Amino acid sequence: MNTTWNGRIVAWDPQSESQQVEETSPFSQDNTFHPAETDKVKLFEQARRSVGLSRYLLLSEQKPEGYWQGELEGDTILESEFILLQAYLGHERGERAKKAANYLLKKQNDEGGWSLYPGGPMNISASVKAYFALKLTGHDPSSEALQQARRAILAAGGADEVNTFTRFYLAFLGQIEYRDCPAIPTELMLLPKWLPISLYAMSSWARTMVVPMSVMTALKPCRKISPSEGIRELFIRSPEHWPVPKYPGEASRLSRLVGKAAYQFDRLYKWLEKKKCVPLQKIALKKAEAWMRERFENSDGLGAIFPSILWSIIIFDVLGYAKDSPEQKYSYAQLEKLIIEEEDTLRVQPCESPVWDTAIASVALSDSGVWADHEALKKSAAWLLDKQVLTKGDWSETVTAEPGGWCFEHANAYYPDTDDTAMVMMALMRQQDLVGKRQEAWAHEGLFPADLNLYEEEGYDADESALEDDEAWQDRIDLALDRGEKWLYAMQNSDGGWGAFDRNNHREMLSSLPFADHNAMNDPSTPDLTARILELLGKRGKRLGHSAVNRAVAYLEQTQEADGSWFGRWGVNYIYGTWQVLQGLAAIDFPQDHPMIRAGVEWLRCTQQPSGGWGESPESYGDLRQKGIGEATASQTAWALLGLIAAGEAESETVRRGIQWLATHQNNDGSWTEEEFTGTGFPQVFYLRYHLYPLYFPLMALSRWLRASCSDLTVDYKTRPRLAVCCETTR
Template sequence: MEIDPAIQNARQRLLAELQPAGRWEGELSPSALATAVASFALKSAGRTELAERGLQWLREHRNADGGWGDSPESPSNFTTTLLCRCALDLETGDPEKLAAEILRFYGEDRTFSVPILTMCMLSGKLGSDWSVVPQLPFELAVFPHKVYRFLNLPVVSYALPALIAIGLVRHRHKPSPLAFHRNGLVGKVLGILRGIQPESGGFLEAAPLTGFVAMSLIGAGQGDHPVVQNAIGFLEETVRGDGSWPIDVNLSTWVTSLAVRALEGDLSEERQTAIRNHLVQTQWREEHPFTHAEPGGWGWTNHQGGVPDADDTAAALIALHQLGCETGVAEQGILWLLNLQNRDGGMPTFCRGWGKLPFDRSCPDLTAHMIRAFSLWRDAMDENLWAAMFDSILVGIEYLEKEQRPDGSWVPLWFGSQSHPEHENPVYGTCRVLEALAGLDEGEFPKAATMKARAFQWLETVRLDDLGLEELALVAGLTGKGVDELLEKTAQGTQFPASPIGLYFASLWYSEKLYPLIFALEALKRCKERDG
């Protein structure tokens, strides 16, 4: 099959998605989990008409087996099915077994288990004894943020709103006689919560977290509090026309950065200027209110409620290198990443040193992304900064060497595969690491050659039939294998079916309509360059 027409088709399709403001917005799949949580929160707040629209969407999108997966393309899973049944007031089974299963499913990480248990309690599915809900220590929110990592918080770094709101509702219904000090801190922590709420009212710009916060405060007798009113306003503003909610408003910064890479050489000066200006404007210029991340990073969305993170910061730096920008902007992003890197050499997502829970641990895909960004910007940085970047790459490579599996693959943190027995996505992780290693001088970084050889050997064993379009595109772009299959799956660059890919370890699967388009275009262009 001819590759040129497919490239042209995909290029035109992606350019048509570019907004005048200089960004791509994309579209996340509707989420049954987000819709269940948002609908229940709205119903708790008395917004019954809008809540019923969400509940009707859930009824219409139930899987054949009677359960729900998070995206409409996902098989049913325990968490989403449970929350949908709570929202719809359906039978959920024996309360004792249910509570035990929720805690077992998520283990030591309370980021998801406690909000889920709380919604089960508020919906009447676990009886009336709040002892089944672990008490989140909301009083820790009054401590200086610099000591959070030493306090062994039971939730991930960005979940301070949940810690406060869900801790308060548990305390209201089942106060510990040994924790009377909490009573005097209620007003203070509510003030902290109000201070970190984004202007939109949406925590993380996400319906699930915002809904959990709203229902918990309502359940704690704080329904008239401004945090609740603003959160409910956010849910009302972000509902889609069909009555559903996605897990987040958008991934605009992320898909914009990825689209720039795929369109290298295809953007006019005018478009490059608009995109560059947009990315520069979305760089965080102040400390983040609840992760307390320093200025200099980028979050996943153009909205205020996003959180600066390693993956989006590296992606923005790579895009800005291609677009051309002032070195000062890049220096801030580079310094932000340098300060984030963990002692083990790996990159966490949001906060350095919070290594115990999944969202906060070091991971190969983010580490590789940092390496790729640093290697591109080396010539533009002064000698001292490059020396620090060089050392960062060295320890990053040592981390990747330790994390490479015996078969030669790497497993990413944020992207999964529903067809994999463990829901892991070693194809995505391995390809992202290989992209970073390919940009390194093997004379400077000799370990890269051995790691690459083992990884390419593993990719040769991958069955193309088992891959979604996104993974197939990554493999084709790196190896040239599977180009005909890619052309066939995209109908010569005219169809780009998205697969659920994200947040696999939290059972928050989603698809993003621009992923397959971006990945396929970049892969086809690489294949053409490889073939001359």
């Protein structure tokens, strides 16, 4: 079977390969793995077939421009807020609002509420918003769905318990007064950045939420709706007696004192507003308006995230901007990009992830044997080079450095981040020294399926003497990498670690402010980010003895948990963090017998499930007893395997069982089924399902296992195209 991809011929037939793999599974009916079945040659064949299937599928997902972008799925708060926006604009009975309501009904839990992730407990804020959205779109409150939701909400404390963001939604639709929301003074815009409480002391994502919400506090936009569409039936107490929203984590004594003082200031500010004694408010409003408009430039919306885009639409509406003004047309266009509309449902993405997806997909394909100068990887590298942010953003308010990072989305010039920067740089490094990369690929060509045997394609010269590195191309990559590395050095925190968007952005007291209950006021160092950048530095030739490396390793030593694991801020959770740290330390040639490494390996080994896979629920962010516990998933199994392989465990029975799990649970099209949310937005508040995670991470893990464990097992494609043969190799 010949198939074309991007105009080129690929001739691998997965059905032919599948005939070599025994249909019998090493899993019994109770899904328990039997070690006796871990025959290495058979596992090699299964892994090769899995690589071929997933590699083919991933290549087919590449966009014509050269990038990858999977759907980014959040919880139903997104669809609810979309409907609430439509209600503010007077379109709550429109077709799109009703489609979003259909999606909400599909996601309702058995007990009647809505959760932050599949299988999670009911979340009161998500449930109140969903109930309100359904009523606004015309659903009968006496229907079974709404009756069930109402019972669940009241049993959980009613609308009284919703968070700050939800209260603002209730206020702009007239369900409560703005005085019942925590005040966010617009005068924050006027505070000098050296103060411990100021705009630039907050995290970048908090900034893009706080500024528009401060305008909401000042201008108090509201659309009154009929009482029959309201949700007073969800109130247990009058809103003025609702409890103050609280940060979900543990607070220090200082933070508690700051919180008490901030609560008193909140009351004072509201009193001053009532007396119209806020003389600086108009000046602050002008500054907030200008601040938001400035950050529309070269961005997929304010902060390039759905909530800030939504607030922007409301803010510029109340400021008097017409719907056809450039500002409003811009925000509506950015919102439209996030909407996925189908025949009877509509869902909303929190943002888009093309840079992140493209970098990881490129690395995974390279790991799987796709040559660096292949059209797919050349196009993705060129696309990534064009996305480097070469203008200064919010980070430059506290850091003196030349720009050089990458953002997560298509465009977000004010907010490049260290995680994407490191991942993109590792992808671009695969484009350096193309002759050397070709020689490396030839050395491993027998490990991987033949669907990309470029030396057999018409017009392709396999003679390495004919392959010359394009100096202009290499110079461009070298320059981008140099800029990125310098920027990352400048972003290293004083504790030796890295945060995502800012340097030294960790003022714990901010989490005690009355409006800080979204658990996102800080952007501190985290083990997963620190380890990814350490991995990059290792690939750039840095080792112990280098200042940034020494400080990063010291930070990782300090943050290792007593059980050997590491916290994962941006992926769920300790599996994610532990994988990344083991991989980062391996890249700098950190001794594999070091107690820190062995403890991490042992934790992963102990959390492997009887099936051979790994899984962890977001519940572990709030309950440490749930660490490493959850339904086994392809992405988390891949993370665990990648960490263990990096730590020298490729030949272990633990790793072989994990590889077998991936090979056995793969779908016929090369994908893996994964409904679980394994990405993290804000711990205990917002989680994500990256739809490409269960494709490129398993591909990466399988490919690295083949490289690390199966160099003595190859396939001679030229003489026996699909026959596994053992070869003597010279070391």
